[in-house]
Amino acid sequence: MAFESDLLALLPRLRRFALSLSRDATDGDDLCQMAVERALKSRDQWQPGTRLDSWMFRIMRNLWIDEVRMRGRRDRTFAPEEAGATVGDDGDRRIEMALEVTDVGRAMDRLPPEQREAIALVLVEGFAYREAAEILDIPMGTLTSRLVRGREALMRELGEAA
């Protein structure tokens, strides 16, 4: 099926955006899986001829917002997950996305989420401003001001020489 194979081809980029959003390899892959499952369920809503990548990134980003909201509630109910974090995950054989903790990673981590997602879409994923604004469902002016603030924060963190 063309839809499935197109999604398959998008997976590496979806994982990357999921990592930018969640800043955690495992959460990123869980998010990726949810987004793919949602897309398969809602495939009727995708209009052929429009960009599948924009549609997918939008699904993923909305799922992540829901997830963050849900965690806000859950974290008040459950003990920290680190409690069992090192217990037998062997059978899982998940391949972790190894992203070195570097200056860039730390600087991205410190951005407010709305600036980080704008930066990720435009600077990392290469979307045009208009496409990024549509994915995020915000006006162009809002997108550009988030990009400017995000960029300036990154330059401050990384030094003027960037």
Next chain:
Amino acid sequence: MTIDRETLMAYADGELDELTRRRVEQAIADDPALAAQVEADRALRARISGHYAGVADQPVPDRLRALLDSNVHEITDARPMRQPVRRWVMNAAAIAATLIIGVFVGREMGDAGPFRTTGDMLVAQGALARALDTQLASSQSASAATRIGVSFRGVDGGYCRTFSSGKLDGLACRTEQGWILRNMANGEGQAIPEYRQAGSMNPALLAAAQAMMVGDPLDAAAEQAARDGHWR
């Protein structure tokens, strides 16, 4: 002429229309500070995108590919669409699985459990061994105490089968000694009722099976032939 910060950034990102672009180029030519800002914007973009470039080159985990790749659909197709198990749930499952091993092996000393120990291996015995020997996924009763999932040829040549037996999901492979437990996970629906799905198998276990599998899972005919040949 003043160029605002947004416009300058849009220039660096190649976002401006022809007319505005020329206007900005004019301004840059007259003002080295503007030129430096454009340089900084471009350098930052290159550095950030370079940082993430490698992520997209890394292999995509099987559990994600299996959602979309028909070559690995046989396993995942059978189970209903589900939310991925969240990490804290997986941890709970892992802890529970560890406890289960303790319980089963402990009980096994009285020779009543589903496994006996041989060297450092766990070998199926009793009802579980019988189910692995004789039960066919294609014809098993819905109420069977042990449910067989998928059967396949493993990378080391022998047959392997996944099973669900109450509290335990497992993966066992046939050797000279019998059915050796190769992997296990907490059976769903015990500690985690909200994640229960009839007939579904722990996703970590499915991923483990996927990693060990040579070719496709056995279909009904191949499964029966393998059983009739005593899994040799």
